[in-house]
Amino acid sequence: MFKIKFFFQQSWLLIVASFFFGLLIAVANAAWQGKILQNEEDKFNNLAGEMLPEAASFETALEEVEVDLGKGKQKAITIKKAVADDGRCVGWAFKCEGSGFADKIKLVLAVDAGFEKLKGFGVLASNETPGFGDQIKLPFYRNQFIGAPAEKLVLSKTGDSEKVDSEIVAISGATISSEAVVHIVNTFLPQIKNQIQTKGLVGNDG
Amino acid sequence: MTDKSTVPAGLYKDTLLAGLWRENPVFRLLLGMCPTLAVTAAVKPAFTMGCCVIFVLLCSNIVVSLMRNLLKPHLRILMFTLTIAAFVTIADLFLKAFQPMMSEVLGPYVPLIIVNCIIICRAEACASKNGLIVSIVDAVGMGIGFTLSLCVLASVRELLSTGAIFEVQILSLLKEGGWFVPWAAMSMPVGAFITLGLLLGLVNLVSKKGQLKG
Numbered sequence: 018m019f020k021i022k023f024f025f026q027q028s029w030l031l032i033v034a035s036f037f038f039g040l041l042i043a044v045a046n047a048a049w050q051g052k053i054l055q056n057e058e059d060k061f062n063n064l065a066g067e068m069l070p071e072a073a074s075f076e077t078a079l080e081e082v083e084v085d086l087g088k089g090k091q092k093a094i095t096i097k098k099a100v101a102d103d104g105r106c107v108g109w110a111f112k113c114e115g116s117g118f119a120d121k122i123k124l125v126l127a128v129d130a131g132f133e134k135l136k137g138f139g140v141l142a143s144n145e146t147p148g149f150g151d152q153i154k155l156p157f158y159r160n161q162f163i164g165a166p167a168e169k170l171v172l173s174k175t176g177d178s179e180k181v182d183s184e185i186v187a188i189s190g191a192t193i194s195s196e197a198v199v200h201i202v203n204t205f206l207p208q209i210k211n212q213i214q215t216k217g218l219v220g221n222d223g
Numbered sequence: 224m225t226d227k228s229t230v231p232a233g234l235y236k237d238t239l240l241a242g243l244w245r246e247n248p249v250f251r252l253l254l255g256m257c258p259t260l261a262v263t264a265a266v267k268p269a270f271t272m273g274c275c276v277i278f279v280l281l282c283s284n285i286v287v288s289l290m291r292n293l294l295k296p297h298l299r300i301l302m303f304t305l306t307i308a309a310f311v312t313i314a315d316l317f318l319k320a321f322q323p324m325m326s327e328v329l330g331p332y333v334p335l336i337i338v339n340c341i342i343i344c345r346a347e348a349c350a351s352k353n354g355l356i357v358s359i360v361d362a363v364g365m366g367i368g369f370t371l372s373l374c375v376l377a378s379v380r381e382l383l384s385t386g387a388i389f390e391v392q393i394l395s396l397l398k399e400g401g402w403f404v405p406w407a408a409m410s411m412p413v414g415a416f417i418t419l420g421l422l423l424g425l426v427n428l429v430s431k432k433g434q435l436k437g
Binding site: 027028030031034035038041042045046049052053056057060120142144146147148149 | 264290293294295298301302305306308309312313316317319320321323327330384407410411
């Protein structure tokens with residue numbers, strides 16, 4: 018009994034403060050959570066919309082799709098279907114991520130309706146080195162993915178960056194960042210393609 | 224402890240000005256070096272970080288000052304950390320909701336304000352020993368001093384790495400027909416260390432000259 022009394026005498030302020038601050042954070046979270054989720058949604062839609070200009074809206078096609086990242090790690094993602102004004106499916110878009118040179122790189126990957134060709138990628142978040150790794154955001158590198166086959170991509174240090182094929186030419190001075198993007202695409206694309214095909218969604222215009 | 228009846232003349236002014244120069248957290252006390260080096264590649268993120276630190280410093284100083292008489296000595300650091308963590312979480316949520324771009328640019332450095340030495344230092348050295356008004360004035364002075372230091376450092380780095388300050392082009396770039404060749408290194412960690420070192424040297428030089436004159 019004495020020990021319990023001593024405990025409360027010593028720590029009542031900590032307990033009250035924990036409760037008060039917890040409540041304060043809960044109120045702030047409740048007030049702003051909707052706005053935070055909307056910001057994330059808007060950013061995804063803007064990036065995916067740039068790559069799939071025909072899309073009028075993005076609908077959730079599959080939720081909680083498990084992607085094996087290797088080394089026993091899994092990532093659950095949502096696959097969105099790009100729908101045109103007339104209701105046609107004009108492509109697919111999903112978030113994917115992997116380790117870059119400095120930090121995690123988060124991308125939005127867009128694929129055509131038949132899941133045969135890439136429509137490109139957009140950078141959701143990246144802390145790659147300014148002037149070097151952050152060039153993954155620039156057209157020279159990004160354009161190489163537009164129209165590339167939706168299959169395993171290969172990174173090469175030299176080659177024709179204008180040619181649209183599965184060979185991606187690395188950014189000079191930013192090989193690790195270039196490799197990271199190709200690795201992310203190679204990790205997510207085949208598994209998502211497999212899931213989409215398994216569910217019979219490819220080619221479904223409805 | 225300071226209360227209204229025993230406030231020495233000029234205390235508030237001295238407390239406010241201490242953070243700006245005499246006890247400037249960055250250039251004199253060398254506190255908060257993590258954000259100083261990490262988010263000063265451009266002025267906008269540096270200014271946003273400064274505003275977040277002012278908010279957290281102000282709120283934590285107010286709370287610590289109000290509960291200073293209730294604090295148990297062995298639990299005080301725990302209470303400071305709890306208080307600071309709560310306000311940092313609120314600042315982080317606010318940025319994510321209303322400044323999503325800045326939130327992404329600052330990345331983990333906003334949550335890392337929790338371990339920023341300036342805030343815990345002011346809670347321990349000032350707010351836990353002084354009244355509410357002195358604690359508020361101290362938080363404002365230290366916060367503004369920290370923000371100005373970050374902005375000065377960021378201005379030099381942004382100008383030399385992009386030719387702009389606050390995204391306003393000052394120097395005409397060579398690739399746009401001008402003369403200035405951006406120094407990419409200034410936006411990288413090496414640029415942060417070099418600029419900080421040079422500014423610290425400059426501040427020391429000015430202080431020494433001031434002492435000699437005094």
